[in-house]
Amino acid sequence: MSTRCRVAAVSLSLALAGGGAVGVAAPASASAPESTVGASTSTAGSAFSCDAWQYERGTRGHGASITCYGSSFTAYAVCHRPDGSMYLRLGHRARSGGISIVWCGLDAEVSQAGAFPV
Template sequence: MNIRPRVAVVTASLALAGGAVAGFAAPASASVVEAAATPAATVPSATGGSGFTCATWRYLRGDIGHGASITCYGKSFTSYVVCHRADGIDYLRFGDRVRSGRTSTAWCDLNGEVIDAGAIPG
């Protein structure tokens, strides 16, 4: 799998969204239920101070497909997932915009696999 298309998809989407990214990568497989335990990340705010913190994203598997949820603090935010289809196409999906302290969830298509997930503050 080539990483360049993934980077291009995420970069283009972030340029449209106009925000910084707090992404947390973890391998996605059918047996993974939660991303590897890593410390929460802090993203500097536009004013120069840090204040946007996210917990590690959680891999979800349900009747409607695969997805990821994430909880962040300090600002409202939107979750995203980068998904991979069996035909080699990578694509980006966004979850709901929620307030600080809430959890946002984004889902791939029915046959898509999560390859990355994170949050966009703002």
């Protein structure tokens, strides 16, 4: 694992442990809807908020996109393989009001997604 990936993984772990990440969970299944739209969520006492993540399907596999406001942010997805194993993927950094997209592999589904401010 590269140093950059390690730093990103540690940052995400700290953000999740500290309550700084915003996420919306959805079940992983082969019949997941094209998109899941819900109410806006935000961390208590902060100006950082995100819309519900959108389920994405494409030639690159399955993924999630999310729009957040109040700070630059990075999307994350927990990817679930058919054999039961899971792994974490990070999307690109986006500015407030922008969209960050994260992709799982062709053999995996998104089981949870969200974003954390950077």
